[in-house]
Amino acid sequence: MTAAAEPAVRIEPETRAQLIRLTYGYMASRMIHTAVRLGLPDLLDGVARDSVELAERIGAHAPSLHRLLRALAGLGLLAETEPGRFRLATLGAPLSRRAEHRTTALTELFLSAEFWDSWQNLEHSIRTGRAAFDNVHGRPFFAYLDEHPALLEVFNEAMAENARFEAPRFVSGYDFGRYPELLDVGGGNGALLHAILAAHPDSRGIIFETPTVAEQARAATVTAGLAERCRVIEGDFFVGVPAQADAVLLKSVMHNWDDERCVTILRNCRPAIRPGGRLLLLEPVLPTPMQSQTCVESVLSDINMLALTAGGFERTEDTFRRILDAAGYTLGAISATIAATDFRVIEAEPI
Numbered sequence: 001m002t003a004a005a006e007p008a009v010r011i012e013p014e015t016r017a018q019l020i021r022l023t024y025g026y027m028a029s030r031m032i033h034t035a036v037r038l039g040l041p042d043l044l045d046g047v048a049r050d051s052v053e054l055a056e057r058i059g060a061h062a063p064s065l066h067r068l069l070r071a072l073a074g075l076g077l078l079a080e081t082e083p084g085r086f087r088l089a090t091l092g093a094p095l096s097r098r099a100e101h102r103t104t105a106l107t108e109l110f111l112s113a114e115f116w117d118s119w120q121n122l123e124h125s126i127r128t129g130r131a132a133f134d135n136v137h138g139r140p141f142f143a144y145l146d147e148h149p150a151l152l153e154v155f156n157e158a159m160a161e162n163a164r165f166e167a168p169r170f171v172s173g174y175d176f177g178r179y180p181e182l183l184d185v186g187g188g189n190g191a192l193l194h195a196i197l198a199a200h201p202d203s204r205g206i207i208f209e210t211p212t213v214a215e216q217a218r219a220a221t222v223t224a225g226l227a228e229r230c231r232v233i234e235g236d237f238f239v240g241v242p243a244q245a246d247a248v249l250l251k252s253v254m255h256n257w258d259d260e261r262c263v264t265i266l267r268n269c270r271p272a273i274r275p276g277g278r279l280l281l282l283e284p285v286l287p288t289p290m291q292s293q294t295c296v297e298s299v300l301s302d303i304n305m306l307a308l309t310a311g312g313f314e315r316t317e318d319t320f321r322r323i324l325d326a327a328g329y330t331l332g333a334i335s336a337t338i339a340a341t342d343f344r345v346i347e348a349e350p351i
Helices: 013-023 025-038 051-058 062-074 104-110 113-120 122-128 132-137 141-147 149-173 191-199 211-223 259-272 296-308 317-327
Strands: 078-082 085-088 181-185 204-209 230-234 245-251 273-286 329-334 343-350
Touching (some): 025 062, 062 078, 113 122, 122 132, 132 141, 141 149, 149 191, 181 191, 181 259, 191 230, 204 211, 211 230, 259 317, 273 317, 273 329, 317 329
Parallel strands (some): 181 204, 245 273
């Protein structure tokens, strides 16, 4: 006699449909990337055009372009205002370079060949614990950036796009005004610190960055009209931080590195904190246990760090406490989640 077959597990149709949408997600990503590469969001920003006109402008095959436009409309990124004519919809608006909170560089970065090839090799990272990026490109991610100026420029602009969106939300969600002088370690072009100083006219600031990025920060500081209240210094936070302030803040720095290197950075920041001052880490804090549909950007970022850097990862409160203890800090208050982001402000005091 043969054993009775196990009954099939009943799956609700919507459950299957939801999984299929996730499985097909890469198709939407590639369409978005193609649209940005072709310049479609800019051409359709506030203007409805048909595929023939667009094809002539960008040098494309009109029938194929029409199919792309129709698919983007199906995703809600474009609107078909009348048969065959499309314009940028609200959901697609951030892809336009004219948008206040554009995501153009973010799209170009995260869907670049370098990122794409690394994610295609994610299984390597899961099996070995090593970065797929290193396996594909033969060198670590940040070393590769230093050797490829075009990609580095896209990376820096993508980080600036994030900072421009997040900065006003940090300013309204946390009282930075209690600190007379703030030092932003790894502060990029200064978007966050500039927003803080603009909101707190009595405060002063320092941006600490690598020489290449420091040049951009100086130019941006002048443009922001903050040159008298904000200075830029250069260096390497793995070597030391040659300045002092009442608060030292690091945004999206910890998630790039393993615990050992994070401890090195944090130890190097301790002499930069004046007596009575604070360390401020601006990072997501993953919940335990994980809840479905919460911190979606953070869990995706966590796997992105695995694929690109291997050592970097998003942390829970306990893992933040561990690296802070090892670096000689006491974990203090953790703010509520900053609006429209996954970030929190983690306070720590040097022991």
